[in-house]
Each structure stands twice: as structure tokens, then as C-alpha cells.
Amino acid sequence: MFQDIPESVDIEYDPAPAEQGDRMLCYDGRSVLVRIEDNKAVLPKLCELDSDCKKVFVFRADGIRYFLCLEKASAKGFGFEPLNTVRYVAADTDQYAVVTGYHYYCFHAESRFCSVCGERLEHDPYKRCMVCTGCENEVYPKIAPAVILGIIDEETDSILLTRYAGREYKKYALVAGFIEMGESAEAAAEREAMEETGLKIKDIEFFADQPWGFAQNLLIGFFAKVTGSREIKMDTSELAEAVWVKREDVPAQPGGISLTSEMMWAFKSSQR
Ligand SMILES: [Zn+2]
The missing domain is CATH 3.90.79.10 (Nucleoside Triphosphate Pyrophosphohydrolase)
Structure with missing residues (x-):
């Protein structure tokens, strides 16, 4: 199954800022920015994006960190491929990242405003949740x-x-x-x-x-x-x-x- 990858995955939230070699998960609806190479999905590194973007930590696998890009992004040599294309390439860490990052992308797309008071939600700096700027209501990813x-x-x-x-x-x-x-x-x-x-x-x-x-x-x-x-x-x-x-x-x-x-x-x- 796609989550059975050799690297050990550490999902604990890491608030440290992204570095140039970290992998970036950039989505546009049900498409993701990748390069398909030897039947594998390859994700861009932060240094390969055409411009910097707002981003949040997703997980770490054997020292490599994966971030979700919260803005529309592009990278030379990479294109937006449907998730269904990535689904049928060989299972490895980048494919696992695409599936897991998509869950987080959906959470962000659906969590803009507080359902209690209507104010804007912002990402908490230390944990994987959104916090209301008005009433401090915390909203966690839905599973x-x-x-x-x-x-x-x-x-x-x-x-x-x-x-x-x-x-x-x-x-x-x-x-x-x-x-x-x-x-x-x-x-x-x-x-x-x-x-x-x-x-x-x-x-x-x-x-x-x-x-x-x-x-x-x-x-x-x-x-x-x-x-x-x-x-x-x-x-x-x-x-x-x-x-x-x-x-x-x-x-x-x-x-x-x-x-x-x-x-x-x-x-x-x-x-x-
Ligand atoms: Zn609120």
C-alpha cells in the first residue's frame, strides 16, 4: 500500500521554517506539481520553485521535510498532473507525500473562517490546526x-x-x-x-x-x-x-x- 514506504515517517508537527532542500507540495484542485520520472512522482524542492510561497509543515521522512504550499506555485521542469496520474506510479515517499499533503490541502481549502463566530482562521504556529483570530476556536484536520x-x-x-x-x-x-x-x-x-x-x-x-x-x-x-x-x-x-x-x-x-x-x-x- 502507498503508506508502506522504507523511510520512517515522523508526522509530529515541526514549526521550524522550510529550508531550500525541503520538498514542496503544491496543488491546484485535484492536480499536483510534479515531474513523472522513471514511473515515479518527483516533487520540487523549495529552491526549485519560481518564487517563494506561504507554506506549512506536513511531515518528515528520514530527515527530509515536506511542506504544503498555500499559494499557486510553479517550477521549471515540473507540471500540474492529476492525482489519478500520480496514483498509478510506483509507490515511494514522494507519492505518499502527495496523498497525505492532499488531505492537508483540502483541510486548508475548507478552513478559512470560524464556524462559531465567522472570523478568519490562521494556522497555529506550533501545532497542526487552525485558530480563530476572533474567539480562539481551534479547528483540526477532519479524518x-x-x-x-x-x-x-x-x-x-x-x-x-x-x-x-x-x-x-x-x-x-x-x-x-x-x-x-x-x-x-x-x-x-x-x-x-x-x-x-x-x-x-x-x-x-x-x-x-x-x-x-x-x-x-x-x-x-x-x-x-x-x-x-x-x-x-x-x-x-x-x-x-x-x-x-x-x-x-x-x-x-x-x-x-x-x-x-x-x-x-x-x-x-x-x-x-
Ligand atoms: Zn471564532
């Missing part, structure tokens, strides 16, 4: 937890695959949904299975989790076994397709960046 669910039918050695309705992502996925207030992740898994497919599940088992900055989520992956009827009653407002797929027919390869692809590969390669 929405969601479950991803591999539902297995042991009798037919199949897994339930879905396609989302009305989304950019058209490949096969797994049943997924947000955790609601007052709900455990396991309860959300049971509810989503029932809501999206009409299936009852048992033996819910944690597999792995993943920070997913593309949509400001924390994804929590579970495998579970179907119990009772195998008949799928699909929620057509959420899904365009929901089908049982035999283990050998699952369209998955090793080394995917997403938890969904990792889970599909885990089933296909009989790790589950």
Missing part, C-alpha cells in the same frame, strides 16, 4: 473513518465485488462505507453489508488499515463470512454492480497502493 469489507462465501470459495454508482473510479471494489456516530467499526461493517447488498455477515476479522488522503479518510479493512442467504439485494443508489467472484477469477495483482487492491490480492493469493 473520516470508513470500513472496507471483504465478504467471503466459503461454500463457493467466492468474494463479493462491487462497482460504485456515479463515481470516477470504475474498477471493481469491495463493500465500503462510513462509520456513523456511536458505532464501532465492526457494527458499521455489519450495517454496510446489509444496506448495500442485503447480506448478513459473521466472523468479522480485522485485516489492515490505511490513511487515505485522496478523500480525507482512515480506511479500516475487515474480512467476514456471509451467513444465511447468498442472494444479493443491491442498493442501486450506492452500487452499479455487486457480484460473487470465484477466488481464481478475482482481478487483482500484488503491490497495489490501495487497501481494496491489497485485500482483493490477499483473497486471490489464498492469504484469506
